[in-house]
Amino acid sequence: MIIEAIFSTLNREGSPNFAPMGVVWGEERVTVRPFRQTQTYENLVASGYGVVSLTDNVRAFVQCGLYHVVLPHFTASQVPGVVYQEACAWRELQVISQAGDEQRAEVHCRVVEKGRRRDFLGFCRARSAVLEAAILATRLNLYDADWIAAMLDHYETIVEKTGDENERLAFQEIRAFIRR
Numbered sequence: 001m002i003i004e005a006i007f008s009t010l011n012r013e014g015s016p017n018f019a020p021m022g023v024v025w026g027e028e029r030v031t032v033r034p035f036r037q038t039q040t041y042e043n044l045v046a047s048g049y050g051v052v053s054l055t056d057n058v059r060a061f062v063q064c065g066l067y068h069v070v071l072p073h074f075t076a077s078q079v080p081g082v083v084y085q086e087a088c089a090w091r092e093l094q095v096i097s098q099a100g101d102e103q104r105a106e107v108h109c110r111v112v113e114k115g116r117r118r119d120f121l122g123f124c125r126a127r128s129a130v131l132e133a134a135i136l137a138t139r140l141n142l143y144d145a146d147w148i149a150a151m152l153d154h155y156e157t158i159v160e161k162t163g164d165e166n167e168r169l170a171f172q173e174i175r176a177f178i179r180r
């Protein structure tokens with residue numbers, strides 16, 4: 001199963017980078033599939049370490065995925081890296097091998113440490129809609145403009161009906177990104 005998470009790595013100077021990544025979840029192993037042009041891929045392979053944070057704050061996905069915001073964080077305990085401050089739970093990872101194709105890597109990691117801060121609230125349609133819209137915004141070149149516009153209207157209705165202020169703000173940020 002693929003779980004959408006906030007993935008953090010350190011760049012060569014030691015400063016943190018955050019990006020949403022879908023990871024293949026496991027208790028002992030986690031696999032991440034970054035495109036080769038991402039900073040995440042470069043950092044992960046250069047440093048050999050990463051941290052995967054699970055959160056219900058979907059605005060964080062928009063902020064780091066579309067606007068490259070360095071999210072609030074604290075230092076990981078067993079690997080060189082950082083944990084997203086609003087993580088419900090996290091895994092500290094060490095790279096063990098990599099595969100993949102020309103475009104997309106498949107990086108297999110060993111779970112070195114596990115942490116937990118708070119409960120993960122149940123499913124919320126508005127949060128799922130924000131995630132889907134954010135993924136769409138990172139893949140604009142793959143889809144037809146009319147289809148994107150229709151999907152965004154559909155997601156926005158769900159956000160308006162079932163979300164809170166945080167989800168509405170996240171959705172506005174996605175709209176602003178796409179307009180640009």
Ligand SMILES: Cc1cc2nc3c(=O)[nH]c(=O)nc-3n(C[C@H](O)[C@H](O)[C@H](O)COP(=O)(O)O)c2cc1C
Binds near residue numbers: 019033034041064
């Ligand atoms: C929910 C979600 C899941 C994503 N999953 C992946 C993924 O598995 N692999 C990937 O390369 N990009 C994925 N992306 C897109 C990256 O997060 C995005 O391209 C980001 O800007 C990469 O940042 P970086 O260059 O700092 O690593 C995802 C985006 C979202 C919103």
